[in-house]
Amino acid sequence: MSDLDPQVPAPEAPAGSAPPPAAVRSEMSDGEWHRMHPLSPLLRGGxxxxxxxxxxxxxxxxxxxxxxxxxxxxxxxxxxxxxxxxxxxxxxxxxxxxxxxxxxxxxxxxxxxFHTFRITGDEVEVRSGVLFRTHRRAPLDRVQGVNLTRPALARLVGLAKLEVVGAGLDANVKLEYLSTRNAETVRGDILRLASGHRKKDAAVRVAPGGAPLPTRIGAGIGEIIAGVDEDEAEPESIVRVPMSRLILAGLLSGSTIWFILVVVAAIVGLVLQPIWIIPALGASIPAAIGFGAYAIRQFIRTVRYSIAPSSAGVRVTFGLLTTVTETLPPGRVHAVDIRQPILWRWGGWYRIRVNKLSGRSASDTSAAQMGDVLPIGTQADVERVLRLLLPSIPIDAALLGAGLKGPRDGDGYTTSSPRARVIDPLTWRRNGILVTPQAVLMRTGRLWPKLTILPLARLQSVRLSQGPLDRRLGLATITGHTVMGPVSGTVESLDHVQAYEQWNAITAAAVAAASEETAGAADEEVSDAAPVAPSSDTAPVAPSLTPPSLTPPPPVSPQMLPPEQP
Structure with a gap:
């Protein structure tokens, strides 16, 4: 069965401009309306x-x-x-x-x-619905990537769905379903057209002499793809996860700990009070089923995992029944979290999670589906993955070891004050923060050690806060804010004077990193773009993006947080 239908009626909206023939390879990317595969209604809800x-x-x-x-x-x-x-x-x-x-x-x-789509030179559009019509558009200059998903039932009939990821909340556009061959070709066309828009926008912003016009400072929020994924074959994964490690890690996961605690509590209750046997069984059996289903689901999701560099970024593939392939272009990763469950210390294994622009709504349960980019790996695997996800941030083995296994003498981290032992007796020695020219590293946790890396160019805001007890002890908390996701960057129980200094340092470094990235992106775009003559009645003025000078913090009282600088 073909996805094409030559008898598609003329669209109600004005026809968009057809993409350049040299930029597309699929006959479905011709600027005209096409229908999905005939089996789409059955797979979408039938x-x-x-x-x-x-x-x-x-x-x-x-x-x-x-x-x-x-x-x-x-x-x-x-x-x-x-x-x-x-x-x-x-x-x-x-x-x-x-x-x-x-x-x-x-x-x-x-x-x-009534379910049609078209790909023009400017956007991807999808129309659906009979009584209640829906028309969604994804401008190509806002495209962050295109995910390819092959659910189990769709794979049986050779179908796949595309999800065009937009830069915004609930901005994604889905093409459900196309044949696998057409889906892969259309995916490449969309990425190629989006990359062309990036260069075209650069040409519009170029002034005489090659000086860039004013551009956004928050480059990470609306960052578009920097390349086109044109790899013919599946790239080789840089991480190999043996099946034995997956099975053993599942048995040593947190769900196993909770399951053991539930069983122990049920046994203790039966020994002390045999009359509670029926309530204990009634509580233990559903808990066992729930934990077992969760462990099986996690295992199925991580089978066939691979992560590899491609021409468009980092390509991550996972899933046994439902296979998901997602490409993370440069600039789309906003936070990285490396953690080690307590039972994984035996094998020296870690997990990596990221916050990224997903384009999904906050209520979409699949928004966290790709939170784990490394489900389980050794420290060497973590180093290789970090080089792919954060190529502009130099993280060597010593820096990573200090963050995962510290504290160590001379590691450069600003740690919690000894006064914090009253409210944080387990982790106050390990809590720490380190500001580098490219990122903020936050080290927390003793039983479950965690290292959070926040790229400064992607940082949206940084907060300095105190609770009543913190004020009494002269402590403060630093929190870095990024896009929504499973990663949260927070360091508690810092000395309030040191926290204020770190807050100032992060602010200045974030402005400098964003300015440097924006200038670098503009220079790269200018080198590929032809100058465009401005109109005679306008004169572009380049903005100053140098970070503001920061005055030393004023003397502070040990009982109150230093006031914010204007």
Whole structure:
């Protein structure tokens, strides 16, 4: 079956400009409206509808037969087929089933008929709905990437879906479903067109002599892709996760600890009070099922994991039944979290999570699906992955070791004050913060050690806060804010004077890093763009992006947080 339909009616909206023929390879990227694969309605919700109808019929068949058939027909919990044959209503039953199938097929056909998409030189558009129409657009100059997902049922019939990731909340546009071959080709076309828009925008911003016009300071928020993923073959993964390690890590995960605690509590309760055997079993069995299902789901998600460099960024693939392939372009990673569960210390294993621009709404449960970019790996694996995710941040083995296994003498971290032992007796010696020219490193946790890396060019804000007890002890907390995600950068129980100095240092370093990145991106774009003559009545003025000078902090009282500088 082909995704193309030459009889697609003319679009209601004005036709967009067709992409340049040299930039596209698929005949579906011609600026015209095309329909999804004919099986799309079935995969998008048709199977769920069929299951619901089956459950309703199975549970309400007695009432349905009594309601629709005359009283002379008796139905005494017989098999439906025997009932039809014994009462001589086979023809009527066949007619009812046929009418139901025709109605169902008509609904699917209508949904497919009104679900169209087109790729123009400026945007990707998708229209759907019959009674309630939906029209979504993803401007190519705001595209962050294109994810390719192959659910288990879709893979059986050779289909896949694309998700065009936009720079904003709930900004993604989904193409569900296309044949796998068409999906891969269309994905490359969208990435190629988005990359072309980046160069075109650079040409518009160039003034005479090659001086860049004013550009945004928050380069990380709306960063678009810097390359096109044109690799013919799947790149080789830089990390190999043996099956034995996956199984053992699942058994040593946090869910296993909770499961053991629940079982121990149930056994202790039965020994002390045998009368509680029924409530204990009633609580233990659902808990065991829940933990078991979670462990199996995590295992299935991490099987076939791979991470490799590609021409467009870092390509991450995972999943046994549902395979997800996502490319993380440069500038899309806003925070990195490296942590080690307590039982993983035996194997020296770590997990890496990231905050990235996902384009999904906050209520979308799949937004955290790609939070783990390294489900389990050694410290050497962590170093290799960090070089891919944060190529501009030099993180060597010594710096990483100090963050994961510190504190160490002379590691450069500003640690918690000894006064913090009152409220943080376990981790006050380990808590620390280190500001480098490219990133902020936050080290926390004793039993579950964690190292958070916040690239300064992606940092949205930094907060200095105190609670009542912190003020009493002369302590403060520093929190770095990035885009939403599973990673949170916070260091507590710092001396309030040192925290204020670190807050000033982070502010200045973040402004400098954003300015340097913006200037570097502008210089790179200028080298590829042709100068555009400005109009005669305007004169571009380049803004000053140098970080403001910071005065030393004023004398502070040990009982209160230093005031913010203007």
């Amino acid at each position: 199977l769920t509808l069929l299951v619901i109808l089956g459950i309703l019929v199975a549970n309400l068949r007695d009432r349905l037969i009594t309601f629709f058939l005359p009283e002379n027909f008796r139905y005494d919990e017989e098999d439906p087929v025997d009932f039809v044959l014994q009462n001589g209503i086979a023809l009527q039953a066949i007619v009812v089933v046929a009418v139901g199938l025709v109605i169902l097929i008509a609904l699917f056909w209508t949904a497919w008929r």
